[in-house]
Amino acid sequence: MKCVAQKILMLTVAGILGIMGSYAEAEVTPYQAEETARLIAALLSTGRVVIDRNQSLIDDPNKGAKGFTPEVFERQVINEFRTRTGVDLTHPASAHLPPEMTNLLRALLDASKEVVAEAQPVINQQGVGYKNFIPATFGSRVAGRFSTQSGIQLKQTTLQPRNPKNAPDPYEEAVLRRLLTQPSQSVTISDVETGNNTLRVLTPIYYTRDCLTCHGGPAGELDISGYRKEGAEEGDLAGAISVSIPLDTVK
Numbered sequence: 001m002k003c004v005a006q007k008i009l010m011l012t013v014a015g016i017l018g019i020m021g022s023y024a025e026a027e028v029t030p031y032q033a034e035e036t037a038r039l040i041a042a043l044l045s046t047g048r049v050v051i052d053r054n055q056s057l058i059d060d061p062n063k064g065a066k067g068f069t070p071e072v073f074e075r076q077v078i079n080e081f082r083t084r085t086g087v088d089l090t091h092p093a094s095a096h097l098p099p100e101m102t103n104l105l106r107a108l109l110d111a112s113k114e115v116v117a118e119a120q121p122v123i124n125q126q127g128v129g130y131k132n133f134i135p136a137t138f139g140s141r142v143a144g145r146f147s148t149q150s151g152i153q154l155k156q157t158t159l160q161p162r163n164p165k166n167a168p169d170p171y172e173e174a175v176l177r178r179l180l181t182q183p184s185q186s187v188t189i190s191d192v193e194t195g196n197n198t199l200r201v202l203t204p205i206y207y208t209r210d211c212l213t214c215h216g217g218p219a220g221e222l223d224i225s226g227y228r229k230e231g232a233e234e235g236d237l238a239g240a241i242s243v244s245i246p247l248d249t250v251k
C-alpha cells in the first residue's frame with residue numbers, strides 16, 4: 001500500500017456510459033479519482049440515511065400507499081447530498097470533476113432510485129410492519145447493481161458481516177482492524193494497491209442510537225430482522241463503505 005502519488009493516471013471506467021457495453025476512459029488526476037471514489041461512498045451513505053429517516057413511514061402497518069416514491073427519495077437524497085458534500089447533483093459541474101466522473105454519480109443515483117422503485121410493492125403493503133427494506137438491504141442492492149454496471153466495486157463491509165456478500169477482502173479487513181484501534185471519525189482512507197493497481201477508498205460508518213435496536217445489546221438476542229444482535233454501542237465502528245476503482249495506465 002502506498003499513498004496516491006501526484007502523477008496523471010488513466011482511469012478506465014467500464015460500461016457506464018456505454019449502454020451497449022462500450023468502455024469509456026477518462027484521464028484524471030489522482031485527486032480527481034480519489035474525490036470521485038469519496039463522493040461515490042458519500043452518495044451510497046446518503047441513500048442509506050434517507051432510508052433510515054423514512055423507516056417508520058416504510059414500516060407503518062396502518063398505511064397503504066406511503067408516497068415514498070423514487071422521485072421523493074431522489075429529492076431527499078439530492079438535498080442531503082448537497083448539505084453533506086456541497087455537490088449539487090442537479091448541476092453536476094458543481095463537483096468540479098470530468099463529466100465521466102459525474103456520470104458515475106448520476107448512475108449511482110439512478111441505481112438507487114431503481115432499487116426504491118422495485119421495492120414499491122413491499123413499501124406500500126398495508127397490514128405489514130417490518131418489511132426488511134432497511135438501509136443495509138437497500139445498500140447491498142444498490143451496491144451490487146452499480147458495481148455490475150460500472151466496473152467500479154462498491155460495497156458495505158464489516159469484520160463480522162451478517163450478509164456473507166459483505167465480507168471484507170484482505171485490504172478491507174486490514175483497514176477495518178486499524179480503524180478499531182485508531183478511531184478516526186469520518187476520515188476517509190485511501191490507498192493505491194500496487195499489485196493490481198486499484199484505487200481503494202474506505203469511508204467508515206459508526207453506529208448511531210437508531211441502529212442499536214438491531215445491532216445493539218444484549219448480544220446474541222435475535223433482532224426484528226432475524227439476525228443475532230452484535231451488542232454494539234453508540235459510536236462503535238459499524239463497518240465501512242468501500243470503493244475500488246481499477247486504474248488503467250499509469251503515465
Ligand code: HEC
Pocket residue numbers: 052134135136137140156157158160161162163164166205206207208210211212213214215223224225227238239240
Ligand atoms: C431493522 C434492523 C436493523 C437496523 C435498525 C440497522 N441494521 Fe444494519 N443490518 C441489518 C441487517 C438485516 C443486515 C444484513 C443486510 C443484508 O442482508 O445485506 C445489516 C447489515 C449492516 C451492515 C453491512 C455489513 C453486514 O453485517 O452485512 C452494516 C455496515 C450495518 N448493517 C450498519 C448499520 C447501521 C450503521 C445502522 C444504523 C444507521 C443499522 N445498520 C441499522 C439490520 C439492521
